[in-house]
Amino acid sequence: MLSLVSRRVHNSLVLLVLATLLCFTLVVSAPGNIAVLIAELRSPNASFADIQKIEEELGLNDPIPVRYAGWLTGALTGNLGISYKTGEEVGPALASRIPVTAMLVAGGGTVALLLSLVFGFAGAMWPRQWPDVAGRGVALLGASMPSFFVGALLIYAFAVELRLVPTFGLAGPSSWILPWFTIGLLPAAVLSRVVRVGLEEAMARPFALTAVAKGLNRRAILFRDALPNIAPTYINALGAQTGVMVVGAVVVEPLFAWHGVGDLFLTGIRFRDFMVVQACLLIFISFFILLNLLVDIGMIFTDPKLRRQGS
Template sequence: MIHFISKRLKHSLVLLFLASVVCFTLVVSAPGNVAVLIAELRGAVATPGYVEQVAEEIGLNKPLLMRYVDWLGDAVRGDFGISYRTGQDVSADLANRMFVTGILIAGSAAIATLISLALGFLGAFWPYKLPDRVSRGLALLGASTPTFFVGALMIYAFSVTFQLLPSFGFAGPKSWILPWLTVAVLPAAVLSRVVRVGLEEAMASPFVLTAKSKGLGRTAILFREALPNITPLFINALGTQVGLMTATAIIVEPLFAWQGLGDYFLAGVRFRDFMVVQACLLIFLTFFIVVNLIVDLAVLLTDPRIRRQWS
C-alpha cells in the first residue's frame, strides 16, 4: 500500500512538471510581440526603443530556458507575476477568485452525486419499467444538452418567468443554486448511467443469490451488497467529472457574472494577458492532477482487491 501511494505521488509530480512545461510553451508560442502589447496597454507609443525597454524589464530578452526556470520558481512560491493589463498582482487576484470557483465546483459535485445516485437507484429498483425508462431519458437529455443552453434555460425559467432565484452575481447561497444546477446537469447524467449499469451488473453476481437466500429484499441488497461493489467505479467516474468541471466553469462563470477563475482566464485570453493565462492554465491542470491522485487513493481504500494487490 505504501508502495502504491509513493508511486502515485511520483507520477503526480512528473505530471505537474509536464503541465508546467505545457503551460509555459503554449503561452510563449502565442503569436505577436508581448512587449509591444504591454507598451500599448500602458498608453505609450510603441517606439522600438520603448519596446526594447519593456522587453528588458519583463525579462523577454533572456534565453527561453532561463525564462522558464524563473517563472517556475516564482510559481512554486506562489508568485505568478504582474498582470499586463491591470498592473495588479496576479496571485492576489487568484486568491480571491479561487474561492468562487471552489464554491461552484464543490456545490455542483455534491448535487451531481445526489442526482446521479437517485436516478441510478430508481432505474435499478424497477429495472426496464417506467421509472427506469424515465431515468434513462433524463440521463440522455442531460448528457446531450450543451451547458450554456442549460444555463440559459435555468435563467429563463427560475429568474425571468417565476422570479424565484437571482440570475447573476455571487451574493450568497441563494445566488449559487442556478450555477450549481447548470454545472451539475451533465455530470449527473453521466454518473447516473455509471450507477445504473454498475448496479445491474452487481445484481447479476452470485453474492446476490446468497443474499436472497438469506431473505433480504431488493432494497436491502441494493444498498448493503450492490452499492459497496460499485463504489470504486463511481468514485473513479466522479473524479473525472469533477476535473472536467474546471472547463465548465469557464462557460458558466461569465454566464452568471461570477468573478472566478474561469472568468479570469477568459479575460486573460481576450486581452492577451499572458501572465494570467499561464497562471490559470497551471492551476486548472494542477487541480485535475490532484483530483486524480485523491481518486486513486480513495479507490485504494474502498477496493480490497487493489489493497491486496499492493500489500
C-alpha cells in the same frame, strides 16, 4: 499499498513538472513580441527604447532555461507575473477568484452526487418500471444538452418567468441554485447511469443471488452488498465528471456573472493577457493532476484487487 500510493504521488509530481513546462512553453511560443504589447498598453506612442526597457524588466533577453527557472521560482512563491491589461499582479487576482470557482464546482458536485444516487438507486430498486424509465429519460436529456443551454433554460424558467431566484451575481444562497444545477446536471446524468448499470451487474452476481435466496429484501442487498462493489467505478467516474465541471466553469461563470477563474481565463484570452492565461492554465492543470491523484488513492482504498497488486 503504501508503495502503490507513493508511486502515484511520484507520477503526479512528474506530471506537475511537465505541466509547468507546458504552460511556460505556450507563453514563450506565443506569436509577436510581448514587450511591444505591454508598451502599447502602457503608452500608444511607445518608443523602441521603452520596448527595450520592458524586455530588460521582464528578462526576455535571458536564455530560455533561465527564464523558466525564474518563472517557476516565482510561481512557487505566488508570484505569477504582472497582468498586461491591468498592470496588477496576477497572483492576488487569481487567489481572490479561486474560492468562487471552488464553490461552483463543489456545489455542482453535490448536486451531481445526490441526483445520480437518487436516480440510479430508484432505477435499480424498480427495474423496468416507471422510476427506471423516468431516470433513463432524464439521464438522456441531461447528457445531451450543453451547459450553456441548460443555464439559459433555467434562467428563463425560474428567474424570468417564476422570479424565484436571481439571474446573476453572488447575492446569497438563492443565487447559488441555478449555477449549481447548470454545472451539475450533465455529470449527474452520466453518473446516474454508472450507478444504475453497476448495481444491475452487481445484483446478477452470485453473492447477490445467494442473498435473495436467503430471503433478504432488494433494498438491503443494494445498500449493503451491491453498493460497495460499484464504489471504485463510481469514484473513477465522479473524478472524471469533476474535471468536466471545472472545464464547464469557463462557460457557466460568465453566464451567471460569477467572477471566478473561468471568467478570468476568458478575459485573459480576449485581451491577449498571456500572463493571466498562463496562470489560469497552471491552476487548471494542477487541479486535474491533484484530482486524478485523489481518485487513484480512493480507488486503492475501495478496490481490494488494487490493494493486492500494490502488496
